Amino acid sequence: MSEKNRQGITRRDFIVQGTVATAGLAAASILVPAPFAIGAQAKVKVGILLPYTGTYAKLGTNIRNAMMMRFAEAGNMLGGRPIEFVDIDSEAKPAKAQQLTEKLIKRENVDFLVGPVHSVVGMAMVKMARGAGPITVIPNAGADQLTGVLCAPNVFRTSFSSYQMGYPGGPAMIEDGHKRVVLMYWNYGFGKQVAAAFKKSFVPAGGTIVKEIPTPFPKVDFQAYLTELAALKPDAVYTFYAGGGAVKFVKDFAAAGLKDSIKLYGAGFLTEGLGAAQGDAAEGVRTILHYADSLENPVNQRFRTAFKAATGSDADVYAVQGYDAGELILHGMNAVKGDTGARAEMIRAMETAEIDSPRGKLRFSASHNPIHDIYLREVVKGENRVVRVAAKAQDDPATGCSM
Amino acid sequence: MELSFYLVQLLNAVQYGFLLFLVASGLTLLFGIMGIINLAHGSFYMVGAYLAYWLTDLTGSFWLAILLGLPIALMVGYLVERFAISFLYQRDHLYQVLLTFALILVFNELQQILWGTDVHGVVIPEILAGSIPLTDNQSYPIYRLFISAACIAIACGMYWVIQKTRLGMMIRAGASNREMVQALGIDVNRLFAFVFSLGVALAAFAGMLAAPVDSVYPGMGENVLIISFVVVVIGGTGSIKGTFVGAMLIGLVSTFGKVLLPEMASIMVYALMAVILLWRPHGLFGRAA
Structure with a gap:
């Protein structure tokens, strides 16, 4: 978790983050990586692998923005620790998935891994992360195997399975x-x-x-x-x-x-x-x-208004899944008061979480897949x-x- | 399935062929005639579609959007040629590949900055919004027929300009021997800048016309790039007639492939290309260099 790996930011990461900043996202300042860690509390590293270009660009952008919004609502602190993001464009290209995941896990040493949108990218990502890898939260990819054959204690999904x-x-x-x-x-x-x-x-x-x-x-x-x-x-x-x-x-x-x-x-x-x-x-x-714009629950109404105000665009199911990914990570980190070493307790807290999601009640199955109304x-x-x-x-x- | 089913599919095939020619027309001019390998062809197509979406939104009229969009596309083409492509005519093709690949990335980023990541649609203009009944439950949109008509006009126009006019003669001569044409007193730099702009405008025009029947989204250009190259390569470089026949052939094979051999649908077109290139290495109407 040392800061010396920080140089690994690519031109594309920078441009993507710059674009969001100019888009006027409230949380823009946290997107710019701090060059040095000053202060007592070590930062929690959250690695994000989502598509910001190509057919799925909108999906990736909405997931990321909604998750950032959830963190911002919590003062950008996870269990009392500040957050550092490592945000990479997956381009939704399966061929690049392994290399980019490796970069986040091995070079950046992230504590949390959030992504992806595309199922095939998800397969490559989960194969590497499951077991000893970072706590992984999948905010979209629906392949059944991700919480089926490939299920693991450290892999969660806030979206859906194809089933x-x-x-x-x-x-x-x-x-x-x-x-x-x-x-x-x-x-x-x-x-x-x-x-x-x-x-x-x-x-x-x-x-x-x-x-x-x-x-x-x-x-x-x-x-x-x-x-x-x-x-x-x-x-x-x-x-x-x-x-x-x-x-x-x-x-x-x-x-x-x-x-x-x-x-x-x-x-x-x-x-x-x-x-x-x-x-x-x-x-x-x-x-x-598992979601509709018109769902009449207070969480949904508040979420839609806040998302529109923060990003200028209307919330959709992808934003909801990103928002819940943020919520799940917060829940886990708050339960262990920011101690990422207490992995088993954090996982227990996450799998028993009951989230008041904009989609309605959200629980998790034994395989860490959502249980929700359709x-x-x-x-x-x-x-x-x-x-x-x-x-x-x-x-x-x-x-x-x-x- | 009865006969009418196959007749409708034939109509689909021909219409798809027209659309392919339209999409590939800009590439025919730049790659087929001038020999510039332009990987950014799809990006210019995307620029056209986004211009159609943006200007229709601003002006409220699709036709006005095309009218305003075409000069913008011409200007984009001119700037790209002057500040980038023009330095590479004397060099190996690999440099053009690298440069135009870089242009894809630049245009993708520009598109995101200017228009964001939303998927957009363009409404079909009212006079062409209707459709003609074909069978008891299927009808055919008039706008698709309009696209076919526009494509025929472009094909004839290009053929006439390239084969029958003085300008076309200069273009063909310039492509085959740049120095000689220059020595004969023709300003080749201006000529190439003009033709390149025209190629870009054609690609953008295709994007504009396709926008109402397609959706306008990031990365949409990449989907037309490969099929455009296939069309030009099958037809044979240097031949507009070839491109036209190539586009029709792909339209037929792709449509009936989907109906008769659905499992093979996605590879039929490439299999066709492989067979044609084995049989005629320079394409159907191409000449050996």
Whole structure:
């Protein structure tokens, strides 16, 4: 934890941090790394590996800003110790994941590791961090394995598993009266896991999968697939697309005139934080997620107002996950009064934490994956509104986890 | 599946081919005709899309956005050529690769600073917002037909300028023997600066036209860069006709690949490129150097 490793800041880190500072984030001053540690209390090092460029840039930025906001609310102290951040752009590139994680763990010697967004980056990261590595908090990546086969005492997740994303969708669509459904999803690990979990609940409940149409990731030329979908004439389609791909899909779907005859459903990312870009095309689209803008609990209202004031942009599920990651770390550090050496106690405090999250009550399973309510939402006037709770306290089976 | 299904897919294929030509048109001019390896092609495409989004927001009109955006794109191209590319004509291609790769990073950072990391959309202008019914439950957006028309216009325009005009003759001559053209009294520096700006403007124009049907997001240029190179390489460098045929071929193979061989969809295009290059190493209409 010595300060001599501090030179390892790259140009990109600097620019990214500079950008945030100019964006007027309230906590900007803490982003600039202090060149020397002066004062009695040694700093707690929090390593952040999130994408700030490319398709997932917005996700990474929101997670980071919300976490910083949570720390700032606590006076930027963790268990009485000041915080030092080592913030690296993962670019959401699996090929760079190992090298960047190694830099944070071995060179920077961080006490906490927060990241990433992309599941494949997450696999590389957790493989290195699990066991003796820093306490790791995953604020997005959903691969089942992260709290399944790869689960470890020092690895936590504040977001979701692919299983939790797909499984509640089946009964929800049956309840809405859709029995013949086509599955469309980006054909990579996470998309496949979401689709598999969806089938697991949909088929036993009496649903029929008319066809599965996996589409190449991260390609966005959907026209040929939409023509196929139109010819199949199902009741509804269940999809997994995110970010720029989700915007394109929702717009193409509406432009092809399919909205009238086929009902569009999806994992929540399909419409999350994309209202302005999708416009009218998204109206009426139903999605399943552990958060909705309109959730009426005091924590959510306060969180959304504060996030808007601090960053100038609207909060979304990614910001919530980042905020809760900050909360979880605070909780652990406060429990041991800043003594990072008391690892076992800190982990115990974190795994028994009950967080009043903007999403509602948040607990953790034995494998350190969240247990939370899942909502069915519908886009009404550009906003994701709750239709009903699709699954109460949804857990994850944590297949392959032994700990 | 009945016949109408395949006819609609054929329409999709041709339309995708047009879109590919549009996206690759700027690269054809710079890489295909002038021989500059421009990895920043995707960045210029992204700049165009962001300009369309930003100016539409400011002015309230998509058409006005294009009208204002094109001179900006031309200027960006001119500045890049004068302050960067122009120093490298005499050097090895590797220097162009390095420089234009650096430009990708610069434009990505600039995009983040200017426009942030949000995903944006551009609304289709009202007169083109409708759609035509195709089958009992599918219809076809008019805007996509408009893109095809714009692409045909660009293809014809480029062909005419390069093959039939004095300017086109100078461009082709300048690309094959710079010194000789200079010796004949033509200001090659000005000529290249002009053509480069034009190539950048074409890439940006493609980005502008694609913005309403696509989404505008950070890193969007990287997705069009590789496919643009594939189009130009399949068609053969130095040939606009080749680029056009290449784009159509990829449109067909990619669309019907998705329908008939879905497991292979993502590699079909590259397999096609490999086969064509084995058969004709200089591309379909390329000439051996």
